[in-house]
Amino acid sequence: MIQVKNLIKVFGTKVAVDDVSFSVEKGEVLGFLGPNGAGKSTTMRMVTGYFRPTSGSVSLCGINMLEEPEQAKQRLGYLPENAPLYSDMTVASFLGFCAELRGLHGADRTRAIDRVLDLCFLDSVRNQSVDTLSKGYRHRTCFAQSIIHDPDVLILDEPTDGLDPNQKHEVRGMIKRMGQNKAIIFSTHILEEVEAACSRAIIIDRGKVVADGTPESLKKLVPGAKSLDEVFRSITKPDTAHKHAA
Amino acid sequence: MSNRDIQNTKAVFKREFLAYFNSPVLYVIVVIFLLAAMGFPFFFSRILDSEDVSLTERFFVWHPWIYTVLAPAVGMRLWSEEHRLGTIELLLTMPVSPWQAILGKFFAASCVWLIGLTLTFPIVWTVCYLGYPDMGPIMSGYIASYLYALACLALTSAISAITRSQVVCFIVSVAFCIVIALIGDPGVTHTIVSTTPDWAAGFVRFVSYFSFMDHFFELTKGIFVFRDVFYFLSVIIVTLIITNLALRAKRA
Ligand SMILES: Nc1ncnc2c1ncn2[C@@H]1O[C@H](COP(=O)(O)OP(=O)(O)O)[C@@H](O)[C@H]1O
Numbered sequence: 001m002i003q004v005k006n007l008i009k010v011f012g013t014k015v016a017v018d019d020v021s022f023s024v025e026k027g028e029v030l031g032f033l034g035p036n037g038a039g040k041s042t043t044m045r046m047v048t049g050y051f052r053p054t055s056g057s058v059s060l061c062g063i064n065m066l067e068e069p070e071q072a073k074q075r076l077g078y079l080p081e082n083a084p085l086y087s088d089m090t091v092a093s094f095l096g097f098c099a100e101l102r103g104l105h106g107a108d109r110t111r112a113i114d115r116v117l118d119l120c121f122l123d124s125v126r127n128q129s130v131d132t133l134s135k136g137y138r139h140r141t142c143f144a145q146s147i148i149h150d151p152d153v154l155i156l157d158e159p160t161d162g163l164d165p166n167q168k169h170e171v172r173g174m175i176k177r178m179g180q181n182k183a184i185i186f187s188t189h190i191l192e193e194v195e196a197a198c199s200r201a202i203i204i205d206r207g208k209v210v211a212d213g214t215p216e217s218l219k220k221l222v223p224g225a226k227s228l229d230e231v232f233r234s235i236t237k238p239d240t241a242h243k244h245a246a
Numbered sequence: 247m248s249n250r251d252i253q254n255t256k257a258v259f260k261r262e263f264l265a266y267f268n269s270p271v272l273y274v275i276v277v278i279f280l281l282a283a284m285g286f287p288f289f290f291s292r293i294l295d296s297e298d299v300s301l302t303e304r305f306f307v308w309h310p311w312i313y314t315v316l317a318p319a320v321g322m323r324l325w326s327e328e329h330r331l332g333t334i335e336l337l338l339t340m341p342v343s344p345w346q347a348i349l350g351k352f353f354a355a356s357c358v359w360l361i362g363l364t365l366t367f368p369i370v371w372t373v374c375y376l377g378y379p380d381m382g383p384i385m386s387g388y389i390a391s392y393l394y395a396l397a398c399l400a401l402t403s404a405i406s407a408i409t410r411s412q413v414v415c416f417i418v419s420v421a422f423c424i425v426i427a428l429i430g431d432p433g434v435t436h437t438i439v440s441t442t443p444d445w446a447a448g449f450v451r452f453v454s455y456f457s458f459m460d461h462f463f464e465l466t467k468g469i470f471v472f473r474d475v476f477y478f479l480s481v482i483i484v485t486l487i488i489t490n491l492a493l494r495a496k497r498a
């Protein structure tokens with residue numbers, strides 16, 4: 001359902017994403033792994049149509065993102081990094097606004113709001129201003145926005161960032177459950193998360209895909225590695241690598 | 247225009263319009279606007295001491311200068327705030343075209359000014375009480391004043407699309423509004439023409455034609471000139487197109 005071919009993004013002289021290709025089918029949860037600055041968010045921003053790729057193509061459910069952005073975006077739910085929200089709105093009015101932009105009106109809109117308030121445990125803060133929410137609730141409100149229209153494709157940029165362990169567990173469970181009938185990509189740098197929720201993982205380093213496979217097969221990549229953690233460390237280079245070399 | 251265009255524009259409009267009413271900034275601006283728009287005619291133009299009951303020289307004459315400061319204060323949040331909060335990423339990955347969002351936001355800010363301008367009705371009462379003013383110039387004065395405000399708002403919208411700081415947007419927009427008001431001032435034009443070589447004088451006169459002021463005063467005189475209305479509408483359309491280009495460049 002998600003087809004990404006030869007994506008390249010160049011900022012000035014810096015190549016942030018370098019020839020990334022992958023595809024995700026319905027029922028798959030793809031984990032996007034990589035150190036900070038690897039190009040995970042930039043790739044996701046191109047897949048969601050926020051950034052225009054320097055070259056390459058993206059299609060969602062067979063619809064080309066560059067040629068028919070509005071139709072492609074209709075199939076998509078997106079949780080940006082840091083879960084941005086309109087600070088002057090209440091949780092319910094924010095979700096109502098997003099529902100309207102998704103084409104849900106009247107009774108459909110009300111039903112959609114109630115459904116995601118329930119799914120994301122937001123009932124108690126329904127009429128609270130998002131400005132006064134704690135970080136976990138803010139995150140869940142933005143997450144609720146991404147599933148309000150029950151999209152086929154879900155893209156989540158660090159969905160568990162800044163949550164406490166209980167909330168992390170809850171979100172992972174939710175991703176796994178929804179993954180049964182959607183195509184999901186989520187990025188993280190927590191490796192246990194990949195094993196808990198993903199059917200496949202891609203490791204990306206300095207803009208390039210360096211490994212692609214099931215969590216099990218990734219472990220076999222590096223002989224003798226017992227955990228995904230060791231694999232990750234041996235195939236991606238830390239920011240400080242060049243300093244040690246010098 | 248499709249049904250979807252209207253629904254999306256309306257959704258953005260509604261959100262933006264309510265956001266104005268949820269923030270104290272709006273009330274402060276409307277109160278300052280009313281104090282200035284109603285106060286200047288009484289204290290500086292001595293509207294009560296005069297036999298003349300036309301509003302052009304005493305009421306509308308102040309508006310361009312009031313808008314130069316207050317329209318950027320209303321418009322500065324339009325896109326800067328989206329950039330600062332990061333919500334622009336949310337908005338532009340929804341199935342919404344940039345034009346639907348730009349127009350929805352612009353109409354919301356326009357409505358705020360419509361409310362501000364409507365609240366100046368006591369001044370019309372006052373002159374009607376004092377004498378028998380000609381309603382034609384009053385109507386066209388209001389139209390000129392509103393168009394001037396919209397042009398300043400559209401200009402601010404374009405600048406707010408570039409920066410994430412509302413303060414920067416405000417200062418730059420005010421500067422632009424002052425320049426575009428002053429270039430048509432006969433005194434300013436004369437000074438510049440007399441200090442430039444002959445071959446450039448035509449160019450200076452040409453540039454001065456783009457001033458808001460000339461077109462504004464033509465309109466307030468009560469001759470409803472299509473050319474001047476068209477001028478303001480084209481300024482609005484061009485600056486909204488620039489807004490679109492700036493937004494696209496931002497996500498390059
Ligand atoms: N708008 C931008 N302009 C210039 N450089 C950018 C921009 N966005 C991201 N980058 C650069 O691209 C690289 C990848 O960033 P990002 O995709 O955010 O990494 P990740 O999400 O994997 O931590 C970084 O080096 C970052 O500095």
Ligand SMILES: [Mg+2]
Pocket residue numbers: 040041042081157
């Ligand atoms: Mg990131």
